[in-house]
Amino acid sequence: MSNKPTILQTDLRFNGTLTPLQRNRITKLVQHHMASQTWDINQVHAFHRDSNRWAGIGYNWWIAFDGTIYQGRGWHVGAHVSGFNSTTLGIGYQGDFTKQAMTEAQVEAGAALNAWLMSECPNVRSVADIIGHRDLAPTICPGPNFRMDDLKNAVNQPNVQNPVVTPTPPKTGGTQVVTTPTIRRGSNGAAVGRMQNRLMTHGYSLPRFGADNDFGAETENAVRAFQRDKGLTVDGIVGPKTWAELNKAPSNQPKYSRLLRIASPMMRGEDVRAVQRKVGVNADGIYGPQTERAVRSYQATHNLAVDGMVGPQTWVHMFR
Ligand SMILES: [Zn+2]
Structure with missing residues (x-):
């Protein structure tokens, strides 16, 4: 038996009533990535509910870059792989793993969650029943960078540890950051990860490393771009003023005004x-x-x- 990992309950509002799942009908645990490099659980939920017109987020559970496990639909029928939603559980992972790396924290949290689900579902019999969306449907999901082997190896460890995470409430207004120390190139740790997530929320992608808690060149470039766009001193150092801007809700998304394409002269703006x-x-x-x-x-x-x-x-x- 595996212990239940720490799962953050959410206050996501679903349209309509969700249908409870029967655990003994579950035969597979299906892993997914996102079609976005930046979305947090609230944005995924809003997209599934308001654009896809589903009840709400389609995944049963969802794992952020920092390894926080959120409850999505939990033990209710999901909407994540057509034809299999009553016999599988869907686990979404933050990030686009065609472009970004899956974080170590996500592998650990994913292992803890899958191990626990295996012990809860009698017909999920081995790690062979941990699969990717692409195993059931024509899709690239969960992307080439999804660390399936690492995940399965970790599930097979005799004592999958409950991942060490400090649950933070989902950021609805984008203003809940715990500490904001001054950080710069070479800094690392949770505050860096929080800052990286805020950068991505504002639309500054970290395509190679994602929110990896390490403040390297990629992060510094994104910080500089953010500072330039916000009219801050462009020094690549995240001090009080940059933190304050990062912690604001992202400004309104840009508006579509013209077809963008290769042209001569090249289009700018x-x-x-x-x-x-x-x-x-x-x-x-x-x-x-x-x-x-x-x-x-x-x-x-x-x-x-x-x-x-x-x-x-x-x-x-x-x-x-
Ligand atoms: Zn998927």
Whole structure:
């Protein structure tokens, strides 16, 4: 038997009534990543409820970059893999693992959660029943960077430890940060991870390392971009003023005003910059070949028409 890991209860509001699951019907534990590099559980919930018109977040549980496990639908029928929702449980992981790394904290938390679910569900018999969404449907989910082998190995350890997490309430207004020490290149630890998550919430992607609690070059570049955009001193150091901006709710999403594409001369502007942040390329505000390639890859990943241009459909997918 595995101990129940710490699971943060959420106050997500669902439309309608959820249907309880029968644990003995569960045969597989299905792992998912997000179609977003930055969304937190509230944003995933809002998207599933308001855009997909589901009752709310489709996953049964959800694991943030920092290893916090949130309850999504819990022991109710999910909406995460068509045709299998009554016989599987869905676990979502923050991040886009076609572009980002899965964090160590996510592997540990995922192992603790899957181990506990195995002990709760008599017909989930071995780690072979821990699968990815792609094993049941034509999708890339949970992405090539999902650490499936590491996860299964960790589940097989004799004593999967309850991951050490300090549960923080879901950030609804984006203002609940516990400590805000001055941090800079070379800093590490939970405060760095919190800061990285805030950066991503504001739309500054960390495509290679995500929120890894390590303040490296990628993070410093994102901090500098954030500071420049907010009119702060651009020093790459997160002190009181930068923290204060980071802790504000993200400003309104940019508005669609024109078709973005390769053109001569090349298109420039804040809208280009916003797209670049979303697709994880250098946000220089110029729509060049690198941006076009990244847009194509974004479109392919999200089942959009792949034309390398940002028209209304791609825009809405990126920013709503
Ligand atoms: Zn999935």
